[in-house]
Amino acid sequence: MTKIILNGREVDADPEQPLIHACHTAGTDVPHYCYHPGLSPVGSCRICQVEVRMNAEAPPRVMVACRTPISEGMIVDTDAAPAHAARKECLEFLLKNHPLDCPICDKAGECTLQDYSFDEGQGAGRTVEPRRKLEKRKDLGDVIVLDQERCILCSRCVRFMDEIPKTPQLVVSQRGADSVIETFMDRPLTGNYQGNLADVCPVGALTLKPFRFKARVWNLQKSASTCAECSRGCSITTEVLRNGELKRFRPRANPDVNGYWMCDTGRFAFEHANAPERLAGAALRNGQGWTAVHPIDALEVARDMLVTHGTALLVASPFLTVEEGAALVALGRELGARPMFVSPPKNELADDLLHTGDPCPNRRGLTELGIDGLSAHDILAKIAEHESVVLVGERVAELMGPEALAALPAALRMIVFDSHLLDVPAADVCIGVPIHVERAGTWINIDGHAGRIAHARPAPAGVQLLTRSLEGLADLLTSETRAR
Amino acid sequence: MNEILVWVIKTGFIFGGLVGTAAAMSLAERKFSAWMQYRIGPNRVGPWGLLQPIADGVKFMFKEELIPDGANKWVFQLAPLLAAMPAMMTIAVIPFAGRVELFGQDFGNLSITDLDIGALYVLAIGGLAIYGVILGGWASNSKYSLLGGLRASAQMISYELSLILTILAVIAMTGDLDLRAIVEAQNTGGVWNVLEWNIWYQPLGFMLFVVATFAETNRHPFDFAECEPELVGGFHTEYSAMRFALFFIGEYCAMTVMACLTVTLFLGGPSVPFWAAAPWFVGFAAFLVKAGFFLFLFIWVRWTLPRFRFDQLMHLGWKVFLPLSLLNLLATGVAILFRGGA
Amino acid sequence: MVIVKRKTLSFSERLYLPEIVRGLSITFRKMFAKRVTRQYPEERLETTEVTRGQPRLVVNEDDSIACVSCGLCEAACPAYAITIDGQETDRFIEREPERFDIDMLRCILCGFCEEACPKDAIYMSDELELADYSRAALIYDIEKLKRPKSALEQRIGYVNKINQRWQTPSSTS
Numbered sequence: 001m002t003k004i005i006l007n008g009r010e011v012d013a014d015p016e017q018p019l020i021h022a023c024h025t026a027g028t029d030v031p032h033y034c035y036h037p038g039l040s041p042v043g044s045c046r047i048c049q050v051e052v053r054m055n056a057e058a059p060p061r062v063m064v065a066c067r068t069p070i071s072e073g074m075i076v077d078t079d080a081a082p083a084h085a086a087r088k089e090c091l092e093f094l095l096k097n098h099p100l101d102c103p104i105c106d107k108a109g110e111c112t113l114q115d116y117s118f119d120e121g122q123g124a125g126r127t128v129e130p131r132r133k134l135e136k137r138k139d140l141g142d143v144i145v146l147d148q149e150r151c152i153l154c155s156r157c158v159r160f161m162d163e164i165p166k167t168p169q170l171v172v173s174q175r176g177a178d179s180v181i182e183t184f185m186d187r188p189l190t191g192n193y194q195g196n197l198a199d200v201c202p203v204g205a206l207t208l209k210p211f212r213f214k215a216r217v218w219n220l221q222k223s224a225s226t227c228a229e230c231s232r233g234c235s236i237t238t239e240v241l242r243n244g245e246l247k248r249f250r251p252r253a254n255p256d257v258n259g260y261w262m263c264d265t266g267r268f269a270f271e272h273a274n275a276p277e278r279l280a281g282a283a284l285r286n287g288q289g290w291t292a293v294h295p296i297d298a299l300e301v302a303r304d305m306l307v308t309h310g311t312a313l314l315v316a317s318p319f320l321t322v323e324e325g326a327a328l329v330a331l332g333r334e335l336g337a338r339p340m341f342v343s344p345p346k347n348e349l350a351d352d353l354l355h356t357g358d359p360c361p362n363r364r365g366l367t368e369l370g371i372d373g374l375s376a377h378d379i380l381a382k383i384a385e386h387e388s389v390v391l392v393g394e395r396v397a398e399l400m401g402p403e404a405l406a407a408l409p410a411a412l413r414m415i416v417f418d419s420h421l422l423d424v425p426a427a428d429v430c431i432g433v434p435i436h437v438e439r440a441g442t443w444i445n446i447d448g449h450a451g452r453i454a455h456a457r458p459a460p461a462g463v464q465l466l467t468r469s470l471e472g473l474a475d476l477l478t479s480e481t482r483a484r
Numbered sequence: 485m486n487e488i489l490v491w492v493i494k495t496g497f498i499f500g501g502l503v504g505t506a507a508a509m510s511l512a513e514r515k516f517s518a519w520m521q522y523r524i525g526p527n528r529v530g531p532w533g534l535l536q537p538i539a540d541g542v543k544f545m546f547k548e549e550l551i552p553d554g555a556n557k558w559v560f561q562l563a564p565l566l567a568a569m570p571a572m573m574t575i576a577v578i579p580f581a582g583r584v585e586l587f588g589q590d591f592g593n594l595s596i597t598d599l600d601i602g603a604l605y606v607l608a609i610g611g612l613a614i615y616g617v618i619l620g621g622w623a624s625n626s627k628y629s630l631l632g633g634l635r636a637s638a639q640m641i642s643y644e645l646s647l648i649l650t651i652l653a654v655i656a657m658t659g660d661l662d663l664r665a666i667v668e669a670q671n672t673g674g675v676w677n678v679l680e681w682n683i684w685y686q687p688l689g690f691m692l693f694v695v696a697t698f699a700e701t702n703r704h705p706f707d708f709a710e711c712e713p714e715l716v717g718g719f720h721t722e723y724s725a726m727r728f729a730l731f732f733i734g735e736y737c738a739m740t741v742m743a744c745l746t747v748t749l750f751l752g753g754p755s756v757p758f759w760a761a762a763p764w765f766v767g768f769a770a771f772l773v774k775a776g777f778f779l780f781l782f783i784w785v786r787w788t789l790p791r792f793r794f795d796q797l798m799h800l801g802w803k804v805f806l807p808l809s810l811l812n813l814l815a816t817g818v819a820i821l822f823r824g825g826a
Numbered sequence: 827m828v829i830v831k832r833k834t835l836s837f838s839e840r841l842y843l844p845e846i847v848r849g850l851s852i853t854f855r856k857m858f859a860k861r862v863t864r865q866y867p868e869e870r871l872e873t874t875e876v877t878r879g880q881p882r883l884v885v886n887e888d889d890s891i892a893c894v895s896c897g898l899c900e901a902a903c904p905a906y907a908i909t910i911d912g913q914e915t916d917r918f919i920e921r922e923p924e925r926f927d928i929d930m931l932r933c934i935l936c937g938f939c940e941e942a943c944p945k946d947a948i949y950m951s952d953e954l955e956l957a958d959y960s961r962a963a964l965i966y967d968i969e970k971l972k973r974p975k976s977a978l979e980q981r982i983g984y985v986n987k988i989n990q991r992w993q994t995p996s997s998t999s
Contacts, residue, residue: 102896102944103894103896103898103921103944103945104894104896104919104920104921108896136920137920212914213895213912213913213914213920213921214911214912214913215911215912216896216897216900216901216910216912218897218901219897219900242909516857518863519856519857519858520853520856520857521856522856522859522860522861522862522863523861523862523863524861524863524865527865691843784850784853784854785846785850787853788846788849788850788852788853789846789849
C-alpha cells in the first residue's frame, strides 16, 4: 500500500489502481463517467479532474483522476477551485449536445449527469448552435434501445462488450463531432450479458426494453438480495414499485461472486414473482373443490394425515433457504424421514463468466444440511412406494412437473407447501408460502459464499412463513406422539 | 237556504282559512326572518318560494315516523293532536265580520257560531292547549322533552292568569261574555268609532294581553318549551314526520287565534275607522289587516329579541304581570263604579 | 382580577318597552337592506387568472396529451394524491401516461404539481366543484382530467407571466 494525502488526510492507496479508485475507497466522491471500477480506464470524459501535487514542493496541477497512477506522498485536493472550474467547463461541453429530455428519460433520478450538473454545472447554456440530431430510438436487439442523442460517448459500453463477455459488438463509429455508438452493420446485439449495458451507461442512452418508461426510479423500493436463477447466487438489488410489482433486478457489486455484473436470465426473471393468483393462506380439498382455511387448521389436517398414513416422503424445492432446510430436516426427524430436493437437469445457459447452468440457487446449502438433490423422475419413482408425500417450497410443483403430479393416484395423501394452488387429484392440503422476494434468508452459492435474500415486498395476506409452517407442523406431531 | 249547509260553508271557509294561514305563516316566518338577516329566504319552490309550505307538507308526510323506545305510544301519538286541536276549536267564536249577504243569500254573521259565553269558551278551550305540550313531553321518554313540557306548562299557567285578568277587564267594560257583543260595543256608529276601541280604555291591559299571548303560544322571547341551546328541541325533540308538523301547525294556529282575539278584544274586530256602517267585506278586510299586523308582530319580535332566562320569565309573570293585571282590573272596576256602570 | 362595572340602567331601559321598540325598529329597517345571499348554482364566484382550482391535464391542439409521465408532480405532491404509470408511444415524445390518477379527496389544491411540471402539462383549472356518490368516483383518472389547452388558457397565461419574473433567457430547448 502506498500513502497519499487526500484532502489533507493521509490515506492508503492501492498502487495497482488509478487515483480515482483510491479516492472512492477513502470515501471521497470524484465525479466520473467513463471510469468504471470493473472496466479499464480510458480518461475520455475528463470529468474526474482533481488538483494533484506530486510532493509538497511541486506546483499544483489539474489531472484526470482515472488515468493518474498512485505515487508515494502525492497530495490530492478534489475540492480545489481549479478542479471545480475544469469540471464545470467539461460539463458544459458534455451538455452541449445532450438533449434536455430528463422528464422522458428513464435514467432520470439515478443519472450522474443530472447529479454533477446540479453540483457543478451552469443553469443555462451559452451556445446558440442547434444540437446534434441523431437517432432517438435505435433498436439494438431484444434487450437494449439506444438513444444516440443522449450519449456522451464515454465508451463504457464498448469497453464492457470488449472486456467482460469478450464479444466485441459495439463501436464508436465516425470521428469528432460525428461520433456515435453503433453495432457493426446495425446487427442486433447478442449474448446473455446485454442488460449490463444499461447499467454501465452513465446517462439514459442505453435503456432496457422491458423497463422502458415503466416506472420512475425514485418510486422503486430497493433491497439488497441474491439472484435465484442459478447456483452462482449473484448479489442483486430488487426494485419494487409501490403496488408490490417487481420492476427490476440489478447487479450489486460483490467482488467475491459476481463483480459488477449479472446475466440477462437472472435480470429479467421476475415473471414468476409477478404472477397473479397466489395461494393466500391455505386450502383443503373438499370433494372436487377447495375450501380456504387458516394455515393453522390446514396444518392440523396435515398432521392427522401424516400420523395415519405411514412414513411420508419429504420433497423440497431447491429454492429453500438454509433456515427453511433446517426446519425441514427437523420435521423429517419427527417423521423418521430424510428429505430430498428436486434437482432439475442442468440447462444450456451455462457460460464461463457467471452462469453455472444449475438452476438450484441453494444446492450447496441444502446438500450440506443432508438434503440430497434427486431428479424429478427419481422422486416420482419413490413417491410410488409411499402412502403420503409432502412437497415443500416455492415452485416445487412446477419443478416436479404438473403433468406427472396430476397422474398420481387420488388415494395418495399429498400435502403441498407452494406459492400457487396445486389442483391435482392427489393433492389434499395446500398451504401458501412466500416466494423468494417476500422472505429473508440465506442461500449458499456453489463456491460456499452466503447470499442473503431480502424481504423486498410483503407476501399476500394470510401467507405465513415456511419456517413457521414447518415448525408448527413439527410441534403438532410432537404433541401427538406424546399424547400417545 | 238550508241552515246546515250555510253552517258547513262557513265552517269550511273559516277553518280552511285558519289552516291556510298557518301554512302561510310557516313561509312568512322564514321569509321575514331572512329579510331581517339580509338573506333571501326560501325561493326555490314556486315563484318567490310561495309553494314552499306545500313542499314541506309533502316532505313531512313521506318522512319516516319514529317512536322512541320506552315511549308511551298511545299518549305519544295523541299529544300532537291535542296540541293542534284547541287552537282550531277556539276560532269558532271569533266574529270576523257582520251579516254576510252574497248572491242574494243571507249567510248570517261571519263566524262559525256566536256563543253567549264566547269569551269563557275561548279561555276554557285555550287552557287545554297545555295538555298537548305536557303529554308530548312526558310521553317521549326523554329528559329534554320532559323538561320542555314542564317548562311550557309552568309558563302557560303563569301567563294564563294575566291573560284572563286582562280579558276580565274588557268583559267588565262591556258587560257581556259574547265576543260579538264586545265587538259591537266598540262600533256603535259615528265617524269617531275608532275612539271606541278598547285599546284606548285599556292601554295597560292591551300591553299585558299582547305580551301574555306571546307566552301563551310559546313564542319568542318566551319559547322555553323548545329552547334549542338547552333542550335540543324541547317537548317535540323525539317527534318526527307529520306529528312533528302537527305541533307546528298547532303553534301557528294558536298564533292566528291569539291575533284574532287581540283584534276582537281591543281593536274593534271588523270595525273600520271612520266608517261605522261599512259593508261586511270591508269589515272583514279590516279584520284581516289588523290580525295580519299582529301575526307579523309575532314574527318580528321573534327575530328581534333574545330568549329570556326561565327565572326571569317567572319573575316577569308572577311579580310584574300578575300585580299589574290585578291593578288593571281593579282600576277598571273603580272607573266603572265612578262612571255609573257600563 | 378584573372588576366589571355594570352600567346602571335608566328608568326607560328598565321599563323594557322603549328598548324593545328600538330593537324592533332596527330589525324592521334591516328588512329593506341589500341582500348578501349569493344564489349559488346560478350566481357563481367569478374565477380569475389567480384562481387555483383542481389540477387538470393539458391536451394539445393535435389531441395528444402534453404529459410525459415524468413523475415530478407525483414526487412534489405533498398529499400523495397523484399516481402515475408510464408507457411508450410512437409519437416523437416517446413517453405518455398509461395511468394518471389524482385522488381529489386528497388533493389540497396547493399547485405544487403545476409548479413542478417541466412540460407545462398540468395546470390548476378554474374548476372548483367536487361532489359524487362514492370515494372511488372521486379518484379522477386520465380521461376525467384531460382538458383542451384552450380551456386552461387563462391560467397558463398567468403562470407564464409570473415565471417571467425570475426566468433568465436561455438558448436551451
